[in-house]
Amino acid sequence: MNYPVWNVPYIGSGLVIGIVAIVHVLVSHFAIGGGLFLYLTEKKALREGREDWLKRLPGYSKFFLVLTGVVGAMTGVGIWFSIGLANPAGTSTLIHNFVFGWATEWVIFLVELSLAAAYYYTWGRLPSGVHVRLGLLYAVSSFLTLVIINGILTFKLTPSSAWLSVAGTGKEAEHFFEAFFNPTYWPSLALRTLVCISMGGVMSLVFFSRLDSEKEGEVKRGLIRWASLWLLPAFVFMPICFIWYLSMVPESQRELLSLGISTIGVGAFTQVTRLTLIAILTTATIVGVVYFLAFLYPRDFEFGHAIAVLLLAFLATAATEGAREMLRKPYIIFDYMYSNGTLKSAVGKCNEEGYMVHSPWKINEGMFESGNLRGSLVMELGRQMFLGQCVSCHTVDGYRSMRDFLYDRDETAIGNILAMMRKTGEGSPYSKFMPPLVGTDEEIDALKKYLVSLTSPSKGKGVMEVTSGERELQGIVKGN
Numbered sequence: 001m002n003y004p005v006w007n008v009p010y011i012g013s014g015l016v017i018g019i020v021a022i023v024h025v026l027v028s029h030f031a032i033g034g035g036l037f038l039y040l041t042e043k044k045a046l047r048e049g050r051e052d053w054l055k056r057l058p059g060y061s062k063f064f065l066v067l068t069g070v071v072g073a074m075t076g077v078g079i080w081f082s083i084g085l086a087n088p089a090g091t092s093t094l095i096h097n098f099v100f101g102w103a104t105e106w107v108i109f110l111v112e113l114s115l116a117a118a119y120y121y122t123w124g125r126l127p128s129g130v131h132v133r134l135g136l137l138y139a140v141s142s143f144l145t146l147v148i149i150n151g152i153l154t155f156k157l158t159p160s161s162a163w164l165s166v167a168g169t170g171k172e173a174e175h176f177f178e179a180f181f182n183p184t185y186w187p188s189l190a191l192r193t194l195v196c197i198s199m200g201g202v203m204s205l206v207f208f209s210r211l212d213s214e215k216e217g218e219v220k221r222g223l224i225r226w227a228s229l230w231l232l233p234a235f236v237f238m239p240i241c242f243i244w245y246l247s248m249v250p251e252s253q254r255e256l257l258s259l260g261i262s263t264i265g266v267g268a269f270t271q272v273t274r275l276t277l278i279a280i281l282t283t284a285t286i287v288g289v290v291y292f293l294a295f296l297y298p299r300d301f302e303f304g305h306a307i308a309v310l311l312l313a314f315l316a317t318a319a320t321e322g323a324r325e326m327l328r329k330p331y332i333i334f335d336y337m338y339s340n341g342t343l344k345s346a347v348g349k350c351n352e353e354g355y356m357v358h359s360p361w362k363i364n365e366g367m368f369e370s371g372n373l374r375g376s377l378v379m380e381l382g383r384q385m386f387l388g389q390c391v392s393c394h395t396v397d398g399y400r401s402m403r404d405f406l407y408d409r410d411e412t413a414i415g416n417i418l419a420m421m422r423k424t425g426e427g428s429p430y431s432k433f434m435p436p437l438v439g440t441d442e443e444i445d446a447l448k449k450y451l452v453s454l455t456s457p458s459k460g461k462g463v464m465e466v467t468s469g470e471r472e473l474q475g476i477v478k479g480n
């Protein structure tokens, strides 16, 4: 239909999104928690007459403004850019469903960024009561950005039965609020709020750990202790909120987790479990390190310690976001659209009439002539099936490498895998993490031939190399 395939060699488009997203998640949660930290810390310092604290806050708010305003905003745009390329059909669904939500979000972003700048530039220029209130306004507006984006993010895993019942009919907008305040909305908001508060603490530890223990020992002791307290809410409430969240996840997806726990070992199912375990362990380590190093011995807490905590937070974020993504597999929008852009409702049609003609990707130009595949293009058809249905999760030679998965398998074995992949639901062990393979027998056979060619290194062509079929096709499209 429309979209060119974005094929990222070796790492795959999913990992590109993942890397940008992890940085963004850290910084954007800090943008909320750090704002609250600035507001409450300024207020506390004023109330308790702590001049020495007040002197350190303008520097901190500059660090805050630069980090959130530059890195936060850039990675935010980076996510849009990469998801728009990797998953245009899914991104388009999100945009069309939530136009009004996005519009509101952009306005709040503008308000938020302006307030962060105003807060920094008015230190010492406004009466302190007014300045504190500016901080409060910032904290509220930045929290509102989460209130909105959280609805759209959680929608992908639990789009709500009301929305699903009209999905694809053009009437989705009537169920905006059911889709927005979907089943995982509230537990996810609670979890993310806890993460925000923790990030406010972690980044403050990073910033204030640079205070000199000798010359500024007293102020360092106060600020490091105060910052480490910010991890307490997560420590107390995270487990409860996590269980609440899981209870709202669809049964079929929750199984991915329990299945992984009972069969820890190999296989994709357990990736969710492994990632969840990593997240729990790193979070527990963070709490331990912060308590024993920062809270008990605040003066001796050094920059290196703080960076270690930050790296652990990075790991925990990567693991949780990864687990959240895996939990939704094989869908991009649960029960509606698969990760490769194929609609669940289009599976039957694709099997009968062909994947190429119904694919959301612009990959079928010139392949067929009055319904028949042009003679020599079988390999090219297989390669395009691979581009259309597999590269959103696999690469040829890198991350989840197809060559590695297939290296010791012959044509019959590959044929068996593909036959299994065509089944949906209980019929296939793959259906838990891969979309059903769709297409006519002719198309599937072409995919098989292409995959077989990958297993023999001498003649195997990667997706990036221009094949003779592709050259021929370009000739056909150009009309010469």
Ligand code: HEC
Residues within 6 Å of the ligand: 267, 268, 329, 330, 331, 339, 340, 386, 389, 390, 391, 392, 393, 394, 400, 405, 406, 417, 433, 434, 435, 437
């Ligand atoms: C939604 C993401 C996704 C899509 C799309 C996808 N796969 Fe997979 N595939 C996975 C995951 C996840 C695994 C398991 C990886 C692991 O075990 O590390 C996997 C594993 C495999 C394996 C190894 C299975 C085994 O039993 O060893 C093969 C073969 C495979 N995929 C082929 C394909 C083909 C062919 C396509 C396209 C028609 C495809 N996949 C599309 C996610 C996907």
